[in-house]
Amino acid sequence: MTTDASAPARRTRLTPEREQELYGAVIDLLREVGYDALTMDAVATRTRSSKATLYRQWKSKPELVVTALKCTKPVHVENVDTGSLPGDLHELADRIGDGSDVDTPLIRGLAHASATNPDLAEAMRQHLIEPELSGVRQLLGRAADRGEIDAAVPAAEFMPHMMLGAVITRRLLEDVEVDAAFMHRYIDAVVLPALGIGRAR
Amino acid sequence: MTTDASAPARRTRLTPEREQELYGAVIDLLREVGYDALTMDAVATRTRSSKATLYRQWKSKPELVVTALKCTKPVHVENVDTGSLPGDLHELADRIGDGSDVDTPLIRGLAHASATNPDLAEAMRQHLIEPELSGVRQLLGRAADRGEIDAAVPAAEFMPHMMLGAVITRRLLEDVEVDAAFMHRYIDAVVLPALGIGRAR
Incomplete structure (x- = not known):
């Protein structure tokens, strides 16, 4: 599985593999702390992404969470x-x-x-x-x-x-x-x- | 409605009116703070009861909560x-x-x-x-x-x-x-x- 966690915020879309990796981390965090306590900061840290990348791709925490859930x-x-x-x-x-x-x-x-x-x-x-x-x-x-x-x-x-x-x-x-x-x-x-x-x- | 909040811990059962008053307070607290944050201390304070009375009558927090719910x-x-x-x-x-x-x-x-x-x-x-x-x-x-x-x-x-x-x-x-x-x-x-x-x- 390709990981490009070290890539800086790019204009191009994330690879499907990187997306899956992010979704997996979101689901793990949901299981660990629940929706209300989950933060975009925690997702960024866990996945070594920038928050700017997360917000550019998914707009908001509910969108990211639901998209992650949809894919699993x-x-x-x-x-x-x-x-x-x-x-x-x-x-x-x-x-x-x-x-x-x-x-x-x-x-x-x-x-x-x-x-x-x-x-x-x-x-x-x-x-x-x-x-x-x-x-x-x-x-x-x-x-x-x-x-x-x-x-x-x-x-x-x-x-x-x-x-x-x-x-x-x-x-x-x-x-x-x-x-x-x-x-x-x-x-x-x-x-x-x-x-x-x-x-x- | 009879209230005997000042009565000390008694051997007799609570009056039905007093029970209803206690159940109402439990339901109010459940709405306000949810089950996990509800404490027997808060119920005792809100209803001016002793915790001993509450535990003698209902044994535990889940029993008290469910009995209250059943009556409303x-x-x-x-x-x-x-x-x-x-x-x-x-x-x-x-x-x-x-x-x-x-x-x-x-x-x-x-x-x-x-x-x-x-x-x-x-x-x-x-x-x-x-x-x-x-x-x-x-x-x-x-x-x-x-x-x-x-x-x-x-x-x-x-x-x-x-x-x-x-x-x-x-x-x-x-x-x-x-x-x-x-x-x-x-x-x-x-x-x-x-x-x-x-x-x-």
């Missing part, structure tokens, strides 16, 4: 296309349940911090939430095109609430983190029947 | 019995959506604190979550007895996840707190169809 993060619904709705949802379950992909304590901490940091909330919405919602809409659109669901099925609007709600409430209610097996059962029991697919009663 | 709190599923499953769920929606009953920012803050305070998590489970889960089981049991749902419908297991998930994810995804109108739509679109009730596809 969850599910990337937009890349899921197995050819069937049940297939797509169970592929999502595998991605959500794979602890190496989704750092739920980290995300929960950021969700909590966003309640008192409007800039962070806006950055999360723009960079993390909206792309996933758009991916969900595409996934459901393909299912409607294939005739698997009625395009007007009322539950479609609540797909994001159903899926994210399962991830978040598992630990609150059961004191265990979500895993793929739980998500597979939840999809078969709740999501597909709500969309009008699955076992007859 | 949410939904009391166990008291919902309208005679039909849709009626019960929509009654829950009204209770959840009435902001005067459910203080979601406060609950979210406690949920977050519980991730790093196992004693708090245990107290929340015992005093807040388990009674509601028991209420949900009774509600579904009555629906099965009336023949409204199949007692073995797979979604029944996930009722708590569906309902709590909707409450929590509304703000994360839409940046607005949950209200009764949202819960009514969600129940008709997701919960009832998942349970095998409602519109044909």
Whole structure:
């Protein structure tokens, strides 16, 4: 991996490798101190960057944090296309349940911090939430095109609430983190029947 | 309202009015400083009680906080019995959506604190979550007895996840707190169809 930490503030963009290195440091700091206590100074020191470089590239702490999270993060619904709705949802379950992909304590901490940091909330919405919602809409659109669901099925609007709600409430209610097996059962029991697919009663 | 703040540590239980006064002070402190920064000293000072009284009655900070929350709190599923499953769920929606009953920012803050305070998590489970889960089981049991749902419908297991998930994810995804109108739509679109009730596809 190329590191050019010694490079002075340049006009050119950072290399992808250097970006990844910076994002990794941001995530480490988030885990260590949390969002509120994380400073751009600490990121600059940890990564041997100048603060000018950080601000030129990412504009603000919330933008940097959210971009870092996006690059290490969850599910990337937009890349899921197995050819069937049940297939797509169970592929999502595998991605959500794979602890190496989704750092739920980290995300929960950021969700909590966003309640008192409007800039962070806006950055999360723009960079993390909206792309996933758009991916969900595409996934459901393909299912409607294939005739698997009625395009007007009322539950479609609540797909994001159903899926994210399962991830978040598992630990609150059961004191265990979500895993793929739980998500597979939840999809078969709740999501597909709500969309009008699955076992007859 | 009777106040006996000047009473020395007594063998008798506190009056219900005095208990309510203490719980109100605990909730105020939780809103002001959060769980981690709340101390039994501050509760004692605010309520002009002795710490001995507080510990004798509630044993620990998590027990006191959770008992206080329980007495100001949410939904009391166990008291919902309208005679039909849709009626019960929509009654829950009204209770959840009435902001005067459910203080979601406060609950979210406690949920977050519980991730790093196992004693708090245990107290929340015992005093807040388990009674509601028991209420949900009774509600579904009555629906099965009336023949409204199949007692073995797979979604029944996930009722708590569906309902709590909707409450929590509304703000994360839409940046607005949950209200009764949202819960009514969600129940008709997701919960009832998942349970095998409602519109044909």
